Amino acid sequence: MNVFVSRPGETHSLQAAVNILLVSVLLVAVFWFALSRIGVTFDFSFLPLYGIRLRDGFLMTVGLSAASLVLSLILGIVSAWLQSSKILALRYLAKLYVTVIRGTPLIMQIYLFFYIVGTAFGIENRFFCGVLILSIFEGAYISEIIRGSLLSMDGTQLEAAKAVGFTKKQTVQLVILPQLIARTLPALTGQFASIIKDSSLLSVIAVIEITQTMREISSENFKLFECYFALGVLYLVLTLPISFASKRLERRFTYEN
Amino acid sequence: MLRNISYHDDIRAVALIGRSGCGKSTFLRILGGLIPASEGAVRVDGEAATDSEEYRKKIGFVFQQGGLFSHLSALDNITLPLEKVHGLSQAQAQAKGYELLSRFGLENEAVKKPAQLSGGQKQRVSIARAIAPKPKLLLLDEPTSALDPEYTTEVLDMIRELRDEHLTFIIATHEMGFAYHACDKVLFLSDGEILEHGESGQVFAEPETRELKEFLSKMLEWKV
Numbered sequence: 001m002n003v004f005v006s007r008p009g010e011t012h013s014l015q016a017a018v019n020i021l022l023v024s025v026l027l028v029a030v031f032w033f034a035l036s037r038i039g040v041t042f043d044f045s046f047l048p049l050y051g052i053r054l055r056d057g058f059l060m061t062v063g064l065s066a067a068s069l070v071l072s073l074i075l076g077i078v079s080a081w082l083q084s085s086k087i088l089a090l091r092y093l094a095k096l097y098v099t100v101i102r103g104t105p106l107i108m109q110i111y112l113f114f115y116i117v118g119t120a121f122g123i124e125n126r127f128f129c130g131v132l133i134l135s136i137f138e139g140a141y142i143s144e145i146i147r148g149s150l151l152s153m154d155g156t157q158l159e160a161a162k163a164v165g166f167t168k169k170q171t172v173q174l175v176i177l178p179q180l181i182a183r184t185l186p187a188l189t190g191q192f193a194s195i196i197k198d199s200s201l202l203s204v205i206a207v208i209e210i211t212q213t214m215r216e217i218s219s220e221n222f223k224l225f226e227c228y229f230a231l232g233v234l235y236l237v238l239t240l241p242i243s244f245a246s247k248r249l250e251r252r253f254t255y256e257n
Numbered sequence: 258m259l260r261n262i263s264y265h266d267d268i269r270a271v272a273l274i275g276r277s278g279c280g281k282s283t284f285l286r287i288l289g290g291l292i293p294a295s296e297g298a299v300r301v302d303g304e305a306a307t308d309s310e311e312y313r314k315k316i317g318f319v320f321q322q323g324g325l326f327s328h329l330s331a332l333d334n335i336t337l338p339l340e341k342v343h344g345l346s347q348a349q350a351q352a353k354g355y356e357l358l359s360r361f362g363l364e365n366e367a368v369k370k371p372a373q374l375s376g377g378q379k380q381r382v383s384i385a386r387a388i389a390p391k392p393k394l395l396l397l398d399e400p401t402s403a404l405d406p407e408y409t410t411e412v413l414d415m416i417r418e419l420r421d422e423h424l425t426f427i428i429a430t431h432e433m434g435f436a437y438h439a440c441d442k443v444l445f446l447s448d449g450e451i452l453e454h455g456e457s458g459q460v461f462a463e464p465e466t467r468e469l470k471e472f473l474s475k476m477l478e479w480k481v
Binding site for chain 2: 154156157159160161162163164165166167170174175178179182
C-alpha cells in the first residue's frame with residue numbers, strides 16, 4: 001500500500017492519519033518560520049479581558065447572519081420567480097438586480113447604500129441597514145441557485161405528476177417543492193457560510209460585529225496578529241459546522257442523478 | 258401533429274406502431290388526458306378524455322423513461338398517488354404497494370430510489386405504480402425503447418402477464434414481436450394518421466399500404 005496515494009473512495013484510515021499529520025507539520029513549520037523571522041511571539045492572555053465585548057460582537061455576527069439568511073432567502077425566491085415572470089418590466093428588474101449585484105463588490109454596495117440610500121430615506125439603525133445590505137447582496141446569489149434548480153427540473157417529472165392524477169397544488173407540494181429543496185439545500189447551506197463571512201465587511205459602516213470588535217481591540221492594545229488569528233478561529237467555529245452540514249446534505253441528496 | 262384520427266373499437270391489447278415522430282406519443286398523451294386535443298372528441302368507455310385530474314386518475318400511464326418521482330423510493334412512488342389521489346389509508350397503500358412489488362419480484366428494491374434501480378426495474382416499478390389503482394386503461398409510451406435488450410424482455414414479460422389478467426392497454430412500441438404475439442390489435446400511425454388497423458396477425462401478414470410494408474420490412478430487416 002502506498003501511504004501517499006489513494007484511489008477514489010477507498011482511503012485507509014492509516015493513510016488519512018499519516019497525511020493529515022504531514023500537512024499539519026508542514027503548515028506549522030511554515031508559520032513557525034515566518035513568525036520567528038519577524039520576531040513575533042503570540043500572547044493571547046488579553047482575550048479574557050475583552051470577554052463581554054467579544055461575546056457581544058460574536059452574537060451580533062450571528063444575529064446579522066441569521067436575519068440576513070431569512071431576508072435574502074425571501075429576496076432570492078421572489079427574484080427567481082420574477083426572472084421567469086410574464087410581465088416584462090418585472091422580469092427585467094429581477095435580471096438587472098441579479099446582474100448588477102453579482103457584478104459589483106459588496107464593499108461598494110455597502111458604502112453606496114448606507115451613505116446615499118440609507119441617508120436619503122433616513123435609515124439610521126445600523127443593524128437594520130446591515131441586514132438589508134447583506135440580504136440584497138446574498139439574495140442575488142440565492143436567486144441564481146434557485147433559478148438553476150428550477151431550470152434543472154425534468155419535464156417528465158411534472159408530466160408524471162399529471163399522469164398519476166395529482167392536482168396542481170399536490171404537484172407543487174409533493175413533487176416540485178421536495179425536489180427543489182433537495183437540490184437547493186446543499187448550495188443554500190454553503191451560501192449561509194458566505195453570509196457569515198461577508199457580514200465582516202459591515203464593519204466598515206461601524207456595525208459592531210465580531211470583526212469590528214477585533215479591530216477596535218487591536219487598535220487599543222496593538223496585538224494585531226493575535227486579534228486576527230482569534231477572529232479567524234471564531235469564524236471557523238461558525239462556518240465549519242455549516243460546511244460540514246452542507247456536505248452531509250449533498251451526500252444525502254445525491255440520488256438526484 | 259395528428260389528423261383524421263377516427264377509430265372506434267372494443268379493445269384489450271393494442272399495439273401502436275409507426276416511425277419515430279409519427280405521432281404515437283401525442284396520440285397516447287391525448288388519450289391519457291395529459292394534453293388536450295386541439296379539436297375533435299376522444300371517449301374512453303363513454304367518458305370524454307379531458308385534461309383533468311378526475312379523468313387522468315382512471316388511466317394508467319407509463320413513460321418511456323424518467324417517469325418515476327426521483328425523490329421517492331420505489332414503494333413511495335406507488336403508495337403516494339394511492340393515498341393522495343385515490344384516498345387509501347397509509348396502511349392500505351403500503352400493503353398494496355408491497356403486494357405489487359413482491360408480485361413482480363421487486364420486494365428487495367422497495368426502499369431504493371429510482372437512481373439506484375436498473376432501467377428494467379424502473380420501468381417495472383412504473384408499470385406497478387400505473388396499475389396499482391386498477392385503471393380502466395393502461396397507456397404505455399415506448400416503455401422499453403430506452404432499455405438494454407436484456408431488460409426489454411423482463412418488462413415485456415410483465416406486460417404480457419397483465420394482459421393475461423385482462424388488463425386493457427395500448428402500447429406504443431418498436432418491438433414488433435411483442436406487437437404480433439402479445440397484442441390482439443395493431444394500429445399503424447404514419448404522419449399523424451391511422452393508416453391501417455386490425456387484428457395483429459392480419460396486419461402483419463397482409464399489410465395493405467406501401468408505408469406499412471416499408472416500415473415492416475425495415476423493422477424486420479435484421480431479424481433472425
